[in-house]
Amino acid sequence: xxxxxxxxxxxxxxxxxxxxxxxxxxxxxxxxxxxxxxxxxxxxxxxxxxxxxxxxxxxxxxxxxxxxxxxxxxxxxxxxxxxxxxxxxxxxxxxxxxxxxxxxxxxxxxxxxxxxxxxxxxxxxxxxxxxxxxxxxxxxxxxxxxxxxxxxxxxxxxxxxxxxxxxxxxxxxxxxxxxxxxxxxxxxxxxxxxxxxxxxxxxxxxxxxxxxxxxxxxxxxxxxxxxxxxxxxxxxxxxxxxxxxxxxxxxxxxxxxxxxxxxxxxxxxxxxxxxxxxxxxxxxxxxxxxxxxxxxxxxxxxxxxxxxxxxxxxxxxxxxxxxxxxxxxxxxxxxxxxxxxxxxxxx
Numbered sequence: 602x603x604x605x606x607x608x609x610x611x612x613x614x615x616x617x618x619x620x621x622x623x624x625x626x627x628x629x630x631x632x633x634x635x636x637x638x639x640x641x642x643x644x645x646x647x648x649x650x651x652x653x654x655x656x657x658x659x660x661x662x663x664x665x666x667x668x669x670x671x672x673x674x675x676x677x678x679x680x681x682x683x684x685x686x687x688x689x690x691x692x693x694x695x696x697x698x699x700x701x702x703x704x705x706x707x708x709x710x711x712x713x714x715x716x717x718x719x720x721x722x723x724x725x726x727x728x729x730x731x732x733x734x735x736x737x738x739x740x741x742x743x744x745x746x747x748x749x750x751x752x753x754x755x756x757x758x759x760x761x762x763x764x765x766x767x768x769x770x771x772x773x774x775x776x777x778x779x780x781x782x783x784x785x786x787x788x789x790x791x792x793x794x795x796x797x798x799x800x801x802x803x804x805x806x807x808x809x810x811x812x813x814x815x816x817x818x819x820x821x822x823x824x825x826x827x828x829x830x831x832x833x834x835x836x837x838x839x840x841x842x843x844x845x846x847x848x849x850x851x852x853x854x855x856x857x858x859x860x861x862x863x864x865x866x867x868x869x870x871x872x873x874x875x876x877x878x879x880x881x882x883x884x885x886x887x888x889x890x891x892x893x894x895x896x897x898x899x900x901x902x903x904x905x906x907x908x909x910x911x912x913x914x915x916x917x918x919x920x921x922x923x924x925x926x927x928x929x930x931x932x933x934x935x936x937x938x939x940x941x942x943x944x945x946x947x948x
Contacts, residue, residue, distance in 0.1 A: 607883045608890075612858055616851045617891055623844045624895035625902065627922055630837045632903050634830060636914045641826045646670070646787045648761045651798060652677075652695060654783040655807025662804055668790050668797045675785040676701040676775045678749065683740035685753070689720055689728070689763055690740075692812055699742065700785065701765050703772040707757075710768075716740060716751035717766040719759030732756045744775065781807070841925065848929060852884060852936055859883065881937035888929050 607613055653659055654677060663669045680691055680699045690699050704711050711717060718735070720728070735753050742749040751767065788794045794811070802809040859880060866876050907914040 604882065604886050607886070610858070612854070613887065616855065616887065617894075619847060620844075620851065620888070620891040621895050621898070623840065623847060624891055624922075625899050626840050627837070627844065627925075628895060628899040629902065629906070630833055630840065631922060632899075632914050633906075634833050634837060636912050637826050637830050637833070640912075641823055641830070642789070642791070644761075644823050644826075645791045646789065649788065649791070649794070650762070650812045651786050651788060651801070652692075652700065652783070652808065652810045652812055653786060653801065653805060654781050655805050656781055657806065658782045659805045659807070660782070660784065662801070663784060663786055666797070666801070668788055668793060669786050669801075670789045671785075671787045673702065673706070673785045674776060675783045676772065676779065677783055678775075679743040681741040681743045681748070684735050684738040685718060685740060686728075689724055690718060690765055695810060695812070699765055700783070701767050701772060701775065702785070703769045704766040705769050707759075707766060709755075709766065711754050711766075712752075713768050713770050714751055715754035715768060717755045717757060718753055719757050719762075719764030719766060721761055721763050722758055724763070725756075725758040785812075841921075844925070848888075848932070852933070855884065855887070856880070856936065877938050881934055884933035884937055885930060888926070888933060892926055 652675070653663065660672065663672050677695060677698050677700050680687055692698065692700070704717060707717070707719075709717060718740075735756060738753050739750050740753060742751065788797050790797070798809055798811055862879075866879065871879070903914045906912075
């Protein structure tokens, strides 16, 4: 009954509307920030790899590092000759050597003596007219003293990185006969990349080399994403500040509006503790209801905005909002206890 009459008040409905608008704004901003951060991280991981090679198997070290992801066994060889320009299949970071991956990585099956050449999108577009001349041609690689002659089965667009794919059978043979262990990995935290690589180099007796192949278009996109993230983060902090100020004003007005109810309850025989609990109930019910409704309304709104901007927006990573709600709950309890004492003294 206490809550029912409380929510019937026009002033309460106005407070609910104001707080809902701010809550939904916070949900939306945090969802966009999370989305853009994920896009920036994905763009980074698509172009930044680390090559690890050592005489002792370092897989356990890599698997136990929380910053390491996508551990793929690979194999390093020298590209000796062939129709395809060496710039498309060599890494200067690896002393101008090439690396093999099994064809199963891209769900392909090829003959033992075949190779699929994966070329980054930019190079693919620039050289596409020449590709018919390359198909069926022989690429020669030097593995120690042994020559590997592989026929080009296909040339594919591999997005932001150049890759060489050989048959799983040949790949297994090379790996099993090798006296080193080689892996291609991702670092999942760009801000800590240098420190993580340095730490791996200390713990692994071998080569730990960063392979960065980022087209200008991808660099520009990430710079643009970071700019948007900075603007959205500033807007998020501003709205959070406004939200906190509005919460203080709303709670103050609610306490003032409830003075008559407190006096009435006191005359009806409610003791001080019971009146305090009733004040807290009203404040908590208001803010929890606003939070629940805002969450429900935010889901279709984010789906609409995601379709509009062609983004995958999820209502995730909203820890800041949960912390804010927790602070509001504590604030409601404290304010409810203090405000009641003041109103009783006025009686």
